[in-house]
Amino acid sequence: MENSFTEENYLKAIYKLSRRTNGGVSTNALAERMDTKASSVTDMLKRLSSKKLVDYQKYQGVTLTDKGLKVAVDIIRKHRLWEVFLVEHLGFGEHEVHDVAEQMEHVSSPLLVERLDKFLNHPKYDPHGGPIPDADGKFPAxxxxxxxxxxxxxxxxxxxxxxxSDSFLAYLKKVGLDLGQQFTLIDRHDFDRSVDLLLNGEPLHVSHEVARHIFVSN
Ligand SMILES: [Zn+2]
Structure with missing residues (x-):
């Protein structure tokens, strides 16, 4: 049975929220994420539950079944592969690809995805640094x-x-925190968890709000 765009977007949202909470996702959190009313979320959860894509207990929140998890991870895989394709082969800027990939991720041909992955030489990360799960749903270490x-x-x-968001990416560009930019972390302030970096020999102060949205090498 095919899943609709909306169903797939719910599965993806449940996946992302559950990684944050490490467990059941509340109807309210989901309503906020999907920008809709709690009653619409409840209707959708009943539908997904009848398709055995989620486990939904009224007061414990919702979790993905193995089947639902597979769909969600596959959507993320397609989304990220398309982002790589758009940047590497169609000349899109990395800020421009997310909204296009939000649409392309729903194209459901497994053969297309397999060939896309091969054509791109099995990339492990999308242009924003997000890990791309392989065909078995495994994320890179x-x-x-x-x-x-x-x-x-x-x-x-x-x-x-x-x-x-455009404003966040523009901010990073302005302060010089581009993809691939090297730096040293020289201090972290306990008071607000902001950090000081040394970047091209110059100090740069970065707020916690900014720091928590940036992936760096370990
Ligand atoms: Zn994206």
Whole structure:
């Protein structure tokens, strides 16, 4: 049975939220993420539950079944592969690809995805540094941490971001935190968990809010 775009987007949202909470996802969190009413979420969860894609207990929140997890990871795989394709072969800027990939991720031909993956030479990361699961749904081993978790004194480089808004990407560009940029973490302030970096010989102060959205090498 085919899943609709909306169903797939819910599965993806449940996957992403559950990685944050490490467990069941509340209807409210899902409603906020999907920008809709809690009652619409409940209807959708009943539908997904009848297709055995989620386990939904009214007061314990929702979790993905193995079948639902497989669909969600496959959507993420397609999304990230298309982003690589758009940047490497169609000349899109890395800020421009997310919204296009949001549509392409729903094209459901397994053969297309297999050939795309091969054509791109089996990339492990998307242009934002997000790991690409393989055809079996396995993610590459983590060789990266969030900048807000990097130990003080460590030399590192920028590998990606978890926030794709134009204003965030423009900010990174302005302060010189481009993809691949090397730096050393010289201090972390306990008070607000902001950090000081040394970047091309110049100090740069980075807020915790910014640091927690940047992936760096470990
Ligand atoms: Zn994206």
């Amino acid at each position: 983590p060789t990266r941490v969030k900048l807000d978790e990097l130990p003080v004194g460590k030399q590192s480089k920028v590998l990606g971001v978890t926030e794709h």
